[in-house]
Amino acid sequence: MPSQKALIRRPSPRLAEGLVTYIEREPVDAELAMRQWEAYVEALAAHGWETIEVDPEDDCPDSVFVEDTVVVFRNVALIARPGAESRREETAGVEEAVARLGCSVNWVWEPGTLEGGDVLKIGDTVYVGRGGRTNAAGIQQLRAAFEPLGARVVAVPVSKVLHLKSAVTALPDGTVIGHEPLVDTPSLFPRFLSVPEESGAHVVQLGGGKLLMAASAPKTAELFADLGHEPVLVDISEFEKLEGCVTCLSVRVRDLYA
Numbered sequence: 001m002p003s004q005k006a007l008i009r010r011p012s013p014r015l016a017e018g019l020v021t022y023i024e025r026e027p028v029d030a031e032l033a034m035r036q037w038e039a040y041v042e043a044l045a046a047h048g049w050e051t052i053e054v055d056p057e058d059d060c061p062d063s064v065f066v067e068d069t070v071v072v073f074r075n076v077a078l079i080a081r082p083g084a085e086s087r088r089e090e091t092a093g094v095e096e097a098v099a100r101l102g103c104s105v106n107w108v109w110e111p112g113t114l115e116g117g118d119v120l121k122i123g124d125t126v127y128v129g130r131g132g133r134t135n136a137a138g139i140q141q142l143r144a145a146f147e148p149l150g151a152r153v154v155a156v157p158v159s160k161v162l163h164l165k166s167a168v169t170a171l172p173d174g175t176v177i178g179h180e181p182l183v184d185t186p187s188l189f190p191r192f193l194s195v196p197e198e199s200g201a202h203v204v205q206l207g208g209g210k211l212l213m214a215a216s217a218p219k220t221a222e223l224f225a226d227l228g229h230e231p232v233l234v235d236i237s238e239f240e241k242l243e244g245c246v247t248c249l250s251v252r253v254r255d256l257y258a
């Protein structure tokens with residue numbers, strides 16, 4: 001039985017102070033956010049994922065977006081160096097968690113910056129977004145960490161959204177999906193499918209053709225169902241107000257030594 005683990009991190013009591021960059025700030029309902037986070041974690045567990053809680057980081061408003069703090073390829077965890085300075089304290093707890101999982105740990109160093117939301121893995125291809133949070137030095141360090149392990153690192157520009165994975169993610173067959181007005185260069189991807197909603201671009205592959213998606217993308221969910229996938233919808237409205245999406249609330253780790 002293949003191992004499927006997902007790191008998650010409980011929302012900080014200061015969640016409402018999280019960063020917003022490309023959208024207007026809206027008030028966040030902290031209690032609703034907690035219920036939505038619990039439902040998200042339950043959805044992962046219900047589909048066979050063992051969820052592992054990283055120690056909370058209550059002083060960091062954005063710490064629930066745990067995906068940004070680390071990138072795992074094979075058995076190596078590359079600890080990010082967030083482009084957002086207010087997020088740099090978040091990495092210590094994640095470092096401990098991935099070390100406990102048995103990962104070999106590596107780090108992005110100054111002057112590099114890199115956030116996990118900018119890294120999209122499709123098989124051995126690792127797309128990395130050069131945008132507001134990840135710089136050229138960060139990309140070079142990602143190459144140095146993962147190319148010796150067999151990764152093919154492809155750098156892509158990101159100028160319209162926060163992270164690469166705010167613009168694109170992938171279906172289980174490797175097709176890259178994105179809401180075209182927000183994707184800098186769709187032609188960089190061998191197979192690209194445009195979706196009707198911004199949040200429809202974000203899916204977490206749960207396995208068995210199931211796709212975890214935001215309830216705010218019903219038309220895209222219909223499109224995916226029509227293509228033979230099984231959307232599983234979760235309401236993450238309070239996290240979307242902080243530019244979060246379904247991908248950034250967990251770090252999925254499969255078969256570390258495969």
Ligand SMILES: NC(=O)NCCC[C@H](N)C(=O)O
Binds near residue numbers: 062116118166
């Ligand atoms: N990977 C992601 O999409 N992360 C979302 C991070 C949102 C957070 N408010 C931030 O600006 O860093």
